[in-house]
Amino acid sequence: MRKPETIERLYLDFDGFFAAVEQQCDRRLRGRPIGVVPFDGTDRTTVIACSREAKAYGVKNVMPVREARQRCPGLVLVPQKPDLYRRAHNALLSEIETVIPIDAAKSIDELTCRLDEADRHDPVDLARRIKVAIRENIGPWITCSIGFAANRQLAKIACKEGKHSKGSYGDGLAIWDPEDMPEPLFAVPLDDIPGVGSNMKVRLQMAGVVTTEELYSLQPKHMRKLWGNVTGERLWYALHGYDIQAQPSGRGMFGHGRVLPPDSRTVPAAREISRLLLTKAARRLRRENYYAGGLWLWLSTRSGTWLGKTELPIVRDDQAVLKALTGLWGQVEKAFPRGVMIFRVGVTLYDLSPASERQLDLLLRDDRTRQRWENISQAIDELNARYAGTVVSLGYWNPPKGGHVGGKISYTRVPSAEDFW
Structure with missing residues (x-):
């Protein structure tokens, strides 16, 4: 190295x-x-x-x-x-x-x-x-x-x-x-080292490491053990000045979340916003040529976080994911029969597979139906791309107060122009 x-x-x-x-x-x-x-x-x-x-x-x-x-x-x-x-x-x-x-x-x-x-x-x-x-x-x-x-x-x-x-x-x-080096590094608080989050900081403190200098003095295998994987060892080499190249990261999920305006914090309003967010996530899924095998719905409420998930039959079309979302909201209504105030809503398509590696469920036997819905979703995407906006959608398209659905401040990725249609 x-x-x-x-x-x-x-x-x-x-x-x-x-x-x-x-x-x-x-x-x-x-x-x-x-x-x-x-x-x-x-x-x-x-x-x-x-x-x-x-x-x-x-x-x-x-x-x-x-x-x-x-x-x-x-x-x-x-x-x-x-x-x-x-x-x-x-x-x-x-x-x-x-x-x-x-x-x-x-x-x-x-x-x-x-x-x-x-x-x-x-x-x-x-x-x-x-x-x-x-x-x-x-x-x-x-x-x-x-x-x-x-x-x-x-x-x-x-x-x-x-x-x-x-x-x-x-x-x-x-x-x-x-x-x-390494004197300038020793002046940096342990919290400011990339890879040392709040949970990792507690783990390091339990191991007697409270300063960056003490972290620097560890051995690479010891850091690997503390992190529980190769990330700790890679961090050791990075802090010691070695040319560490970032590992290529594969796409793990597509999702969108949104803080809800005060007048949209009911179950019906949050459900409608989640439908629009999921449609945006499915568009991104298709643009990057993936299929999804699962869907998460998560809600932030006054009493905490609610999370529901369901398996998908390796799909990418709007009809399939929106149908699955309807089932998850049925779980929400059972969990909160009297309703609940929802402050934030999010949807995530996960268990991804590239389009070239898609494997059909031989027991489900719905490939012909799926292909028809995929063709419909593709036609919708092409029309929206032609006009650089959402002119066609599966269901009513009424973005909530406060800005774009799916296009918001992001600290982890650079939005594309399509996120704002």
Whole structure:
């Protein structure tokens, strides 16, 4: 395994991305503390993103609006505009690629690049050129923090540390040369190490590991044992500066979830929204050429989370998945005969198989019916693609208040244009 002797990776993270895009596009919001919320007109929701001005008051992402207003009475609430953020993402990547090729967009607000020989010798100038391209061609309200290191994982950690350097937030720069390591890494809290979540932190503490330096001092096999798989050993090599390449990840599921507006928190309203979300998930399933063998429906209620699942006969058409969803809502009505207040609803198609590997259920013998429904779903998809919108659907199409069905702020993937039809 190769251990680079110089920096080879750049990791870039846009600062307060969603709020910054709002400020760049609406001059009335510039310089003001703003919080991006799922929908307008109510305090019974959560701030899902906030500007640096709001963060200075102690407002944080995923904070209840009422608490955020207590910390920052002048907080301006802005309903989310997911399609705007998607278009801003594409525009920003286009500008960055005029300076350096992008190796991978890790999320809508993070990306990584490989460095050539010239950039390795002058990372400060490279960071300056990237920031100048964004400032002059997009605007000054969208800034980014950049980390340089021997591998992607260390560059990501450096980027996060640079974001909060010198007592300020954003527009940072951190360069971790291999010859200076591992001292900069030891200053990083254990919580900020990618792969150390809350549960893993507890497990490490039980093993006597409470600092990053103590984690660094473990042996690779010991970390593998603590994690229970090869992820721990791979993290050891990453922290020690080895060139660890991310393992290709296969598609595991297609799903959508949504926080419900106050007037849509009944069983009938949540059921209708789940139907639209599942239709969107099935469209994505077909676009990426998969079949699904199972469906989850999950609900967040005042008393906790309800989860139901059902098997599917390896399908991809709207009729089959919507029929299965109807059965799951029947379970909900049995579980809550008097009704229940639902705050969030989600649907997930899982147990995926590529279209080329589909295996039919010989006992079910419904392939002819399935093919007919698949042809209908394909015809619907083609019509919607022609008009870049949902003009045809299986059942009534009435998106809920507060934005797009299936197209929302995403921290784990970059939405496509089709998500907003």
